[in-house]
Amino acid sequence: xxxxxxxxxxxxxxxxxxxxNTHAAALGIKLADIGLSIAREHTVPDNRAVMRQxxxxxxxxxxxxxxxxxxxxxxxxxxxxxxxxxTRRPMTEDAALVADIRRKFISRGxxxxxxxxxxxxxLRGARSIPNPNGTAPGQYLLLGRKTLILLPGPARxxxxxxxxxxxxxxxxxxxxxxxxxxxxxxxxxxxxxxDQMIRPLVDKYRRVGGCTIVHGxxxxxxxxxxxxRVEGSGxxxxxxxxRRLAGEFRTVLKAIVVGEDExxxxxxxxxxxxxRKETVAVAESCTGGLVSRMITDRPGSSNYFLEGAVTYTNSxxxxxxxxxxxxxxxxxxxxxxxARAMATGIRRSSRATYGLSxxxxxxxxxxxxxxxxxxxxxxxxAPGKITSxxxxxxxxxxxxxxRSSVMALDLLRQAIVRRARP
Amino acid sequence: xxxxxxxxxxxxxxxxxxxxNTHAAALGIKLADIGLSIAREHTVPDNRAVMRQxxxxxxxxxxxxxxxxxxxxxxxxxxxxxxxxxTRRPMTEDAALVADIRRKFISRGxxxxxxxxxxxxxLRGARSIPNPNGTAPGQYLLLGRKTLILLPGPARxxxxxxxxxxxxxxxxxxxxxxxxxxxxxxxxxxxxxxDQMIRPLVDKYRRVGGCTIVHGxxxxxxxxxxxxRVEGSGxxxxxxxxRRLAGEFRTVLKAIVVGEDExxxxxxxxxxxxxRKETVAVAESCTGGLVSRMITDRPGSSNYFLEGAVTYTNSxxxxxxxxxxxxxxxxxxxxxxxARAMATGIRRSSRATYGLSxxxxxxxxxxxxxxxxxxxxxxxxAPGKITSxxxxxxxxxxxxxxRSSVMALDLLRQAIVRRARP
Numbered sequence: 130x131x132x133x134x135x136x137x138x139x140x141x142x143x144x145x146x147x148x149x150n151t152h153a154a155a156l157g158i159k160l161a162d163i164g165l166s167i168a169r170e171h172t173v174p175d176n177r178a179v180m181r182q183x184x185x186x187x188x189x190x191x192x193x194x195x196x197x198x199x200x201x202x203x204x205x206x207x208x209x210x211x212x213x214x215x216t217r218r219p220m221t222e223d224a225a226l227v228a229d230i231r232r233k234f235i236s237r238g239x240x241x242x243x244x245x246x247x248x249x250x251x252l253r254g255a256r257s258i259p260n261p262n263g264t265a266p267g268q269y270l271l272l273g274r275k276t277l278i279l280l281p282g283p284a285r286x287x288x289x290x291x292x293x294x295x296x297x298x299x300x301x302x303x304x305x306x307x308x309x310x311x312x313x314x315x316x317x318x319x320x321x322x323x324d325q326m327i328r329p330l331v332d333k334y335r336r337v338g339g340c341t342i343v344h345g346x347x348x349x350x351x352x353x354x355x356x357x358r359v360e361g362s363g364x365x366x367x368x369x370x371x372r373r374l375a376g377e378f379r380t381v382l383k384a385i386v387v388g389e390d391e392x393x394x395x396x397x398x399x400x401x402x403x404x405r406k407e408t409v410a411v412a413e414s415c416t417g418g419l420v421s422r423m424i425t426d427r428p429g430s431s432n433y434f435l436e437g438a439v440t441y442t443n444s445x446x447x448x449x450x451x452x453x454x455x456x457x458x459x460x461x462x463x464x465x466x467x468a469r470a471m472a473t474g475i476r477r478s479s480r481a482t483y484g485l486s487x488x489x490x491x492x493x494x495x496x497x498x499x500x501x502x503x504x505x506x507x508x509x510x511a512p513g514k515i516t517s518x519x520x521x522x523x524x525x526x527x528x529x530x531x532r533s534s535v536m537a538l539d540l541l542r543q544a545i546v547r548r549a550r551p
Numbered sequence: 552x553x554x555x556x557x558x559x560x561x562x563x564x565x566x567x568x569x570x571x572n573t574h575a576a577a578l579g580i581k582l583a584d585i586g587l588s589i590a591r592e593h594t595v596p597d598n599r600a601v602m603r604q605x606x607x608x609x610x611x612x613x614x615x616x617x618x619x620x621x622x623x624x625x626x627x628x629x630x631x632x633x634x635x636x637x638t639r640r641p642m643t644e645d646a647a648l649v650a651d652i653r654r655k656f657i658s659r660g661x662x663x664x665x666x667x668x669x670x671x672x673x674l675r676g677a678r679s680i681p682n683p684n685g686t687a688p689g690q691y692l693l694l695g696r697k698t699l700i701l702l703p704g705p706a707r708x709x710x711x712x713x714x715x716x717x718x719x720x721x722x723x724x725x726x727x728x729x730x731x732x733x734x735x736x737x738x739x740x741x742x743x744x745x746d747q748m749i750r751p752l753v754d755k756y757r758r759v760g761g762c763t764i765v766h767g768x769x770x771x772x773x774x775x776x777x778x779x780r781v782e783g784s785g786x787x788x789x790x791x792x793x794r795r796l797a798g799e800f801r802t803v804l805k806a807i808v809v810g811e812d813e814x815x816x817x818x819x820x821x822x823x824x825x826x827r828k829e830t831v832a833v834a835e836s837c838t839g840g841l842v843s844r845m846i847t848d849r850p851g852s853s854n855y856f857l858e859g860a861v862t863y864t865n866s867x868x869x870x871x872x873x874x875x876x877x878x879x880x881x882x883x884x885x886x887x888x889x890a891r892a893m894a895t896g897i898r899r900s901s902r903a904t905y906g907l908s909x910x911x912x913x914x915x916x917x918x919x920x921x922x923x924x925x926x927x928x929x930x931x932x933a934p935g936k937i938t939s940x941x942x943x944x945x946x947x948x949x950x951x952x953x954r955s956s957v958m959a960l961d962l963l964r965q966a967i968v969r970r971a972r973p
Contacts, residue, residue, distance in 0.1 A: 143769045143776075145589040146579040146732075147814065149571060153594055157568040167567040169601060172575055172592040175767065179591060203746040203768050204753055242743045262945060283770070285946045310568075321664045324625040331626055345597070346625050347565045348705070354565075392569065411861070417847025418840030421861040425839025428915050428948055430863075436871065437861030439833070439843040445858035445901065449871070479867065493850050523684055524707040526850055 132360060133192035133303055134168045135160060138183055140198035140208050141282055142174040151284060152197050159291060163299060164306035164360065165193075175205040184215045192275055193299065198282030200265040202244040209250055209268075212279060216272065220250040226257060230264050255279075258294045262286045269295065276302065307364045309371035312356040313378060314388040314397065316539050320348040326381055327355055330374070340370045350528075350535045354392050355382065387542060394538040395423040401545045402433035402482075409541065410479035411437040412450050412471040414462070415489040415505065420534045435479045440471070450474030461500065463488050465517050468506035472517075476510040483544055484510040487537045491526045505533040511544040554782060555614035555725055556590045557582060560605055562620035562630050563704055564596040573706060574619050581713060585721060586728035586782065587615075597627040606637045614697055615721065620704030622687040624666040631672055631690075634701060638694065642672040648679060652686050677701075680716045684708045691717065698724065729786045731793035734778040735800060736810040736819065738961050742770040748803055749777055752796070762792045772950075772957045776814050777804065809964060816960040817845040823967045824855035824904075831963065832901035833859040834872050834893040836884065837911040837927065842956045857901045862893070872896030883922065885910050887939050890928035894939075898932040905966060906932040909959045913948045927955040933966040 137153055144150040153170040160166060168191065173179045180199075187194045199208030213220050226249035234241040248265050251257055258267030258278075263286040268279040278295055280287045315323055324346055331344045340361030347354045355378065359371045379386070388397040402409060411420050411434075421437030424430055438449045443462055446452040452470040460466040468488050476484025489505030496502035501521065508517035518540055522529045559575055566572040575592040582588060590613065595601045602621075609616045621630030635642050648671035656663040670687050673679055680689030680700075685708040690701040700717055702709045737745055746768055753766045762783030769776045777800065781793045801808070810819040824831060833842050833856075843859030846852055860871045865884055868874040873896040874889055882888045890910050898906025911927030918924035923943065930939035940962055944951045 141769075142765070142767050145575050145592060146583060147576050148769070148771070149573045149576045151571045153567050154569050154571045161568060166596075168596070169605070170567060170594040172594075174588075174590070183591065201770075202743045204750060205767055237741075239741060239744075242747055244746060245743060285950045288947075319659075319661060321624045321667060322661075324666060325664055328626060343564070345564050345627060347563075347570065348623075349570070413840075416844075417852070417856075418835075418843030418859050418861065421840030422838075422844050425861070425863070426949070430839070431917075434839075435864055436867035437840050437859070437863075438871075439840065439847070439859030439861070441847070441853055441856055441858055448900070449858065449860075478870070495853075525710075527848070528707045 132165065132306055134190065135165050135193040135195070136187040136191035137167050137170045138187055138194065138196045139170065139172045139282070140175065140180060140196060141172070142176075142205070144172045145174055152287065155284070155288070156195065156291065159296060161308060161310055161358070163296060163303065164308040165299065165303065166308075166358070175199060175207065177207055177211055180208070180211045181215060184211060188215065188272075188275065188277065193278070194275070195278045195280065197280050197287055200248065200267070200279060200281045202242065202248055202264070206247075208279060209247070209252070212277070213252055216252065216270070216277065218252040218254060218270070220252055222246065222249050223251045223257060226251070226266055233264050258290050260286050260290055262289060267294070269298065305362045306360070307362065307367040308358055308360040309367050310356060310358045311371055311375050311378070312354055312390055312392060313382055313386050314392055314394070315353040315355065315382065315385045316351065316387045316394070318353065318385050320346065320353055323353050323355060323385070327378065330377055330381060334374055337370045337374070338366060340367055342370070342374065350532045351539075352394060352535060387539070394535050394542065396427055398538055398542050398545065399424065399427045399430055399433065401542065403429065405545070405549065407482035407545070408433050408435050409483045409485060410435045410475045410481035412475035412484065412486040413437065413439050414441060414446070414471075414487065415491040416487050416530045416534050417441070419530050420485065420487060420537055423534055423538065435481045438475055446471060450478070463490055463500055463504055463506060465506050465508070465519060468508040469510070469515050469517050472508040472510040472515060482512065483541055485537055485541050487533060489529070489533055491529045493526060503529055505529070507533065507537040507540050509540045509544045511548055514544070514547075516540060516544060554587065554728055556612065557587050557615040557617070558609040558613035559589050559592045560609055560616065560618045561592065561594045561704070562597065562602060562618060563594075564598075564627070566594045567596055574709065577706070577710070578617065578713065581718060583730060583732055583780070585718065585725065586730040587721065587725065588730075588780075597621060597629065599629055599633055602630070602633045603637060606633055610637065610694075610697065610699065615700070616697070617700045617702065619702050619709055622670065622689070622701060622703045624664065624670055624686070628669075630701060631669070631674070634699070635674055638674065638692070638699065640674040640676060640692070642674055644668065644671050645673045645679060648673070648688055655686050680712050682708050682712055684711060689716070691720065727784045728782070729784065729789040730780055730782040731789050732778060732780045733793055733797050733800070734776055734812055734814060735804055735808050736814055736816070737775040737777065737804065737807045738773065738809045738816070740775065740807050742768065742775055745775050745777060745807070749800065752799055752803065756796055759792050759796070760788060762789055764792070764796065772954045773961075774816060774957060809961070816957050816964065818849055820960050820964050820967065821846065821849045821852055821855065823964065825851065827967070827971065829904035829967070830855050830857050831905045831907060832857045832897045832903035834897035834906065834908040835859065835861050836863060836868070836893075836909060837913040838909050838952050838956050839863070841952050842907065842909060842959055845956060845960065857903045860897055868893060872900070885912055885922055885926055885928060887928050887930070887941060890930040891932070891937050891939050894930040894932035894937060904934065905963055907959055907963050909955060911951070911955055913951045915948060925951055927951070929955065929959040929962050931962045931966045933970055936966070936969075938962060938966060
């Protein structure tokens with residue numbers, strides 16, 4: 130069985146001028162569930178000529194083409210029209226869709242604008258894809274062995290439509306394909322060193338027992354992800370190869386792996402806390418709520434996350450966390466002493482198992498010769514033991530905040546591990 | 552003057568399988584500063600055949616090609632090799648780069664792996680672009696009238712290199728081009744209604760006084776952005792057209808615009824607070840620190856953001872904010888009463904001008920028939936006046952958290968406006 134080629138075209142000038150496009154990353158994950166992967170992604174502006182060329186090339190090259198965006202009611206939404214030209218399929222107005230769109234407007238107490246009627250235009254032969262979260266329906270069109278899928282741009286409309294309508298149909302159409310992704314998360318080791326450790330396995334295992342293996346390695350915010358994907362036909366065969374390779378990788382990476390099949394440190398920590406029925410509270414300064422937000426991104430985090438304090442001012446650090454004012458005058462707000470006092474303070478007042486703290490200078494202002502932008506202190510108060518760490522990061526405000534949050538979460542992870550294996 | 556066509560190719564399998572690619576959005580903003588825009592973006596996996604085809608097409612079609620990623624030391628970094636094939640330029644090892652890479656490893660107390668030597672390979676005729684934040688240098692190659700730019704993938708390496716080395720050179724090469732972007736941020740009105748309001752202006756102004764105008768409209772998280780870009784030669788002419796159009800848009804959108812040239816509500820609020828020397832403190836439940844993080848994303852936010860409390864548990868709401876336990880039993884933690892008590896509590900204890908609060912059910916668990924997932928209460932306590940709002944959102948956890956944070960910030964904005972014009 131040969132895997133079908135999937136190509137994704139995202140439409141929207143804003144995606145090339147400030148708005149981040151998350152579709153490729155997120156659809157890639159969903160498609161992996163049914164053994165497919167995206168071969169190429171393109172982002173094009175709301176420009177008919179560029180859209181026409183890109184659509185035509187994608188449809189010529191690939192088996193499944195997904196277009197995302199440009200189905201709205203406004204003047205710059207022309208995806209339907211361009212696909213109609215490229216596929217030479219005329220469009221007709223679907224009466225049921227008109228009624229449905231009108232109903233949606235009424236239910237929100239709004240009047241339907243004439244422009245919204247364009248959203249009821251369907252390519253000849255296409256099935257309309259219901260959109261529970263918006264007015265723009267999608268379209269699903271089989272062209273011989275090829276599949277063309279039109280979806281709206283907003284993620285909250287696109288993803289439910291993709292999961293409910295598109296994914297089951299693609300699964301049925303390509304049912305003999307299987308794939309298994311395995312990831313190892315690594316902290317505290319440079320990428321080139323990890324590369325050296327796994328290189329023999331990567332070179333050795335490209336094809337095993339009729340399956341293809343694609344390897345990857347990726348560094349991000351002080352974490353390294355090693356991954357491989359096994360692709361082939363027959364679920365049992367694919368699973369067996371994946372298990373065998375995972376065993377070999379595990380042996381090689383044993384000393385440095387912090388988690389498997391999970392790329393986010395906050396989720397690794399969350400699983401550990403939930404399993405041990407332990408809790409955490411967070412006191413943050415320079416990261417302004419980022420650590421709390423990362424921890425609470427995970428559904429169910431209310432079982433182990435008690436509270437967060439974003440103490441930007443010194444007086445808030447004193448009032449909320451009991452940090453003694455003398456520490457500020459003696460050591461400064463960004464110091465090991467204050468970090469430790471913050472961790473102890475939030476742990477005590479919240480009665481959490483662990484108190485995690487972070488104080489630093491995220492920039493661009495506020496740095497001095499002794500305490501430059503990028504200086505960060507983190508601390509973790511555990512029962513009977515406080516650990517802390519100091520580091521200086523080079524990068525912009527957002528990167529310093531991101532990276533120091535991940536490092537704080539790793540400090541918490543180490544504290545949990547230490548307590549679990551005394 | 553005809554604007555040069557810029558094309559961006561991002562390389563990395565991870566970008567098609569879970570890692571969000573922010574380069575197109577961010578580089579688009581930087582390029583706009585010198586009057587350029589990205590005509591197309593492609594994301595391709597670490598696969599030589601796909602890379603070869605995409606690179607060749609981009610170089611044939613466009614005047615400036617930027618490739619991002621695949622310059623690392625590991626087995627899957629093959630961008631240099633593929634560009635060497637496509638441009639038919641052999642590579643040579645640059646002795647100065649070898650010394651520089653070795654020096655960087657030594658300064659970090661690490662040994663240089665032999666694989667890192669590949670990073671010192673330079674295409675014939677290319678200039679090497681220094682990388683202060685990593686070991687992979689970039690490359691800048693003029694091919695007749697075309698410019699080819701190779702940059703590493705990590706944003707903290709790519710952007711400083713782009714700003715310091717690439718941008719000034721592109722500016723000089725295309726010095727007659729100018730462009731001016733104008734944006735209006737709108738809250739509380741549906742996209743199709745805004746579209747109807749501006750449609751006459753959009754249809755009327757496509758070309759004015761030798762300049763081209765590109766219009767756009769975009770909805771995101773309960774906010775709508777209307778924008779246009781004026782492009783042409785001669786800064787004075789471009790500026791004059793932009794000013795004139797801005798005036799007409801301003802007249803039409805007057806009643807619903809919340810800010811100009813700023814797409815983020817937290818920054819609009821930040822500017823207002825800083826100008827009025829007022830302060831804010833935030834108490835969050837379901838958003839878990841997101842509102843605090845958004846506010847503190849802005850440099851200088853320490854001038855008006857005093858503190859945040861992420862009170863996930865009822866006991867934290869009582870201890871930190873003084874919410875009376877009777878309110879939980881009588882109304883529940885997600886209620887107008889608790890939202891108002893949280894806002895009042897954080898305002899009082901922090902002594903901020905405004906206390907902003909948010910409590911809700913972000914899901915996927917925790918919903919009931921009376922209080923479903925997506926129910927959110929927000930409140931803002933200002934001197935002498937508390938306002939609150941209740942809404943039910945449909946979407947996943949992340950979307951509910953995002954959207955309700957923006958709505959809370961809009962409530963704060965309204966409170967500031969009301970106080971400023973009594």
